[in-house]
Amino acid sequence: MKFKTPEELDEMARNKLEDYVTTLQEWLDRAQRELADSVREELDIQFAYDVLKRKYNIVLVEARLMLEETYKVDAITSSQVIREIDQHAAQEAATYPLGGCSG
Numbered sequence: 091m092k093f094k095t096p097e098e099l100d101e102m103a104r105n106k107l108e109d110y111v112t113t114l115q116e117w118l119d120r121a122q123r124e125l126a127d128s129v130r131e132e133l134d135i136q137f138a139y140d141v142l143k144r145k146y147n148i149v150l151v152e153a154r155l156m157l158e159e160t161y162k163v164d165a166i167t168s169s170q171v172i173r174e175i176d177q178h179a180a181q182e183a184a185t186y187p188l189g190g191c192s193g
Contacts (some may be wrong), residue, residue, distance in 0.1 A: 150176060159183050 099107065130152070150172050157168040 146179075 094102070094110065099110075102110065153175070154168045154172045157163040157171060158165060163171070
């Protein structure tokens with residue numbers, strides 16, 4: 091949308107000016123809705139990320155406990171294994187572009 095200068099607004103007929111103001115209001119309403127939708131989507135993504143991160147951490151804790159309780163691995167070794175798994179996951183995550191993977 092091309093915005094008018096104050097001089098152009100002064101030269102406009104009243105009915106054209108009212109149409110222009112109505113068009114601006116509609117444009118602004120649409121922009122506000124798009125912004126609100128975008129913010130809502132961003133919050134949904136952040137919430138989903140937080141949930142996944144919590145679940146991931148639970149899986150790591152459960153894996154460490156399984157190593158120690160079921161397989162009788164000592165705490166230091168199990169912590170090292172979990173740290174290596176976490177580092178590998180971080181490296182894999184870093185290979186994807188910001189938009190995510192495509193399949």
